[in-house]
Amino acid sequence: MHYKIDLQKILFLDIETVPQFPDYRNLPDNLKKHWDKKSSYIASNNETPEQSYRRAGIYSEFGKIIVISFGYIRKSENGNVLIIKSLSNDDEFTLLTQFNLLLDKYFHSDDNYLCAHNGKEFDFPYIARRSIINNIHLAKILNTQGLKPWENRHLDTLEMWKFGDYKHYTSLDLLTEILGIDSPKDDIDGSMVYDVYWKDKDLKRIEEYCRKDVVALTQVFLRLSGQSTIDEEHIIMK
Numbered sequence: 001m002h003y004k005i006d007l008q009k010i011l012f013l014d015i016e017t018v019p020q021f022p023d024y025r026n027l028p029d030n031l032k033k034h035w036d037k038k039s040s041y042i043a044s045n046n047e048t049p050e051q052s053y054r055r056a057g058i059y060s061e062f063g064k065i066i067v068i069s070f071g072y073i074r075k076s077e078n079g080n081v082l083i084i085k086s087l088s089n090d091d092e093f094t095l096l097t098q099f100n101l102l103l104d105k106y107f108h109s110d111d112n113y114l115c116a117h118n119g120k121e122f123d124f125p126y127i128a129r130r131s132i133i134n135n136i137h138l139a140k141i142l143n144t145q146g147l148k149p150w151e152n153r154h155l156d157t158l159e160m161w162k163f164g165d166y167k168h169y170t171s172l173d174l175l176t177e178i179l180g181i182d183s184p185k186d187d188i189d190g191s192m193v194y195d196v197y198w199k200d201k202d203l204k205r206i207e208e209y210c211r212k213d214v215v216a217l218t219q220v221f222l223r224l225s226g227q228s229t230i231d232e233e234h235i236i237m238k
Helices: 029-042 049-058 092-106 123-133 157-162 172-178 190-198 203-224
Strands: 010-019 063-076 079-088 113-116 154-156 235-237
Touching (some): 010 123, 010 203, 049 063, 049 190, 063 092, 092 123, 157 172
Parallel strands (some): 010 113
């Protein structure tokens, strides 16, 4: 199926999320009781709710999106070109408003697709839920409510790799290694985003990390769909 899709109709994306507040102490009382309950299910090694709050960004009810990086492919005389862009903002309302408007303007047709790694489990529902929480109009391509499975225009490289094995999880980083893809390396990984954002206040550093994940995502998609990856000189960061 995937190789029949026009590559120029796909938007490849990745998001970075953090807890809504710097630490547990800043969490409003009405949310603390809910996090305490959530923490009781996810805590490891006898963690307290205060300690497990570092991972609150994983959950759309307690986290917020700070970066959305995305890429799209365009044809040139020398082959395919991958163009990478980002939206980043401490103000999630502004960020999600911009992104939903972008989707409705450029990726609203029934032959457009979104692609992310583990996107169906994380990125796509997270963006949709946070948009609703912020009372923002949800772009057509993100709204899957009431759709039949074959009407869903979300692609997922993790799902492609699973080949029907619903239990299997493989990280994007591992896929680039085993598929022999030259993935751009960075000085941080996902486990460090909390500290880089709340302690170092370095949103740009997180944005660069997120952009490189979109490059890796796109290359993995191309390999899994039996197509040529894009040479580094044809990757444009805007």
